[in-house]
Amino acid sequence: MRRILLSIAIILIANSMQAQDLTVKLWDNASAPHSNSLSGAEKDEGLERISNVSEAALYIYEADAEKATGQAVVICPGGGYALLSMGHEGRDFARWFAAQGITAVVLKYRMPNHTPQVPMEDAAEAVRYMREEYAHKDKLHSVGIMGFSAGGHLAASTSAGALEANGDKSPRATARPDFTILFYPVITGDAAHGHKGSYDNLLGAERTQEQTNKWSPELLVGQTTPPAFLVLSDDDVVKPINSTRYYNALKQFNTPASLHILPSGGHGWGFRDFKYKKAWQEALSDWLQGLNRK
Numbered sequence: 001m002r003r004i005l006l007s008i009a010i011i012l013i014a015n016s017m018q019a020q021d022l023t024v025k026l027w028d029n030a031s032a033p034h035s036n037s038l039s040g041a042e043k044d045e046g047l048e049r050i051s052n053v054s055e056a057a058l059y060i061y062e063a064d065a066e067k068a069t070g071q072a073v074v075i076c077p078g079g080g081y082a083l084l085s086m087g088h089e090g091r092d093f094a095r096w097f098a099a100q101g102i103t104a105v106v107l108k109y110r111m112p113n114h115t116p117q118v119p120m121e122d123a124a125e126a127v128r129y130m131r132e133e134y135a136h137k138d139k140l141h142s143v144g145i146m147g148f149s150a151g152g153h154l155a156a157s158t159s160a161g162a163l164e165a166n167g168d169k170s171p172r173a174t175a176r177p178d179f180t181i182l183f184y185p186v187i188t189g190d191a192a193h194g195h196k197g198s199y200d201n202l203l204g205a206e207r208t209q210e211q212t213n214k215w216s217p218e219l220l221v222g223q224t225t226p227p228a229f230l231v232l233s234d235d236d237v238v239k240p241i242n243s244t245r246y247y248n249a250l251k252q253f254n255t256p257a258s259l260h261i262l263p264s265g266g267h268g269w270g271f272r273d274f275k276y277k278k279a280w281q282e283a284l285s286d287w288l289q290g291l292n293r294k
Contacts, residue, residue, distance in 0.1 A: 020094065020106070026056040026125050029110070033121055033170075036113040048087030049079060051111070056122040058129065059106040061094040062136075067101030069292055070141040072134075073181065074105045074126045078149030078268065081112050081119070081201035088270035089148040089183075096271065100285065103140065105130060109154065114204040116215050117168070123158045128172040142291065144179035144226070148270060149238060150198040152185020156217035156246055160225050166214055179291055180228040181284065184267055187242035189216040195238050221249035227256040229287045231280045233265035258287050 029035035038054040045051050063069070077089040084090070086106065094104035109122035123145065130143045147155030157163075159180040163173035186195040189212035203211055213219055228250055230243045240261060250257040260283055262276040269277075 020059040020091075021062040022058075022060040024058040024060065024129065026058060026122060026129065028055040032056070032110070032118070033168075034115055034117040036110050036115050036118045038111060038113055045083050047085075048091075049083050049085050050108075051079075051083035053084060053108060053111050055108075056110050056125070057108045058126055059091070059094070059108070060134075061098040061104040061106075063098055063101045063103040067099075068103075068139065069101045069288070070139060071101075071144065071288065071292065072103040072105060072130050072140050072142070073097060073144045073146050073179075074107050074123065074130065074155075074177070076107050076109060076119075076123060076145065076147035076151035076154045078147070078151040078183075078270075080195070080198050081150045081153075082197075083111075084108060084151075085148070085268075085270065088272050089151065089268075092271035093146070096281075102288065103130075103136075112202045114202070116202050117163065117166070119154050119202075120157055120163045121168075121172075123154050124163055124172040124175070127158065127177050128175060131175075142178035144181060145177040146181035146183070147185060148183045149268060150186050150195070150201075152182040153187060153198060153202075153217065155180055156182060156185055156187060156228075157215065157220070159228070160217040160220035161222065162215055162217060162220055165220050176224050176226055179226050179288075182228060182230045182243065182246070183270070184232040184236050184238055185230070185242060185246070186238055187216070187218050187246045189213060193239050193241045193245075195242070218245040218249045221246070221253065221255075223253055225250060225253065225255060227291070229258045229260075229284060231260040231262065231283070233262045233267070233269075233276075235264050236267045238267055258283070
């Protein structure tokens with residue numbers, strides 16, 4: 001019995017220590033197109049959350065070679081554009097994807113600090129890197145993007161072309177991910193339905209409605225916006241209308257989209273265990289396999 005327990009403990013420790021296969025520094029405030037004017041070290045907020053992020057990096061988890069699907073996904077953790085939840089909305093998902101044959105890339109993006117271009121540049125550059133510079137790019141046929149809460153806003157904005165809509169004509173800004181995965185995303189800047197804290201951190205509390213609209217992804221969706229999978233809980237504090245507005249915007253252009261509203265669960269569950277974890281896992285796996293069949 002002791003041997004069995006010891007073996008289990010060793011396996012659990014090994015799994016907890018499993019690291020990403022590759023770390024890539026994208027840029028920092030000095031080398032990126034825009035700066036968030038933050039300085040000093042990143043701050044550990046506990047529970048695998050970090051704030052004061054001023055350097056963008058990719059943590060790449062290679063797909064299981066025997067199950068490789070040719071897909072990759074850039075993961076944008078949530079945190080209200082104030083911090084990043086790198087564990088249950090980052091690393092845990094990356095390991096799950098890699099085990100299913102999907103190369104996963106956890107993006108440590110810079111906090112906007114009222115400069116919206118900053119995280120958008122990081123996300124777009126991450127997609128560009130995986131397509132153009134990643135060592136195994138020839139094994140990939142599609143690169144998608146995924147986001148949670150405010151990270152969902154970032155993922156949706158990248159897919160809807162927010163940088164391009166706001167004047168950036170660089171190759172990374174004009175390119176689109178091949179698919180989008182949104183978990184309980186912040187979408188609309190509508191004062192009645194949006195998440196004020198996220199938009200305050202993105203644009204500032206004194207923003208005008210015109211400024212807000214320029215960075216509201218449901219208003220930027222167009223013919224080049226890729227298919228999306230959305231999942232959230234009906235009792236989410238980020239109102240479900242955020243997700244339904246993005247879904248409806250896609251359908252106006254006949255873009256494939258899959259919307260899943262779970263009966264309960266609240267906000268921010270990520271990869272944590274809860275009643276509907278198996279349901280979203282099965283739905284998302286089926287959707288991703290469906291993309292490969294087309």
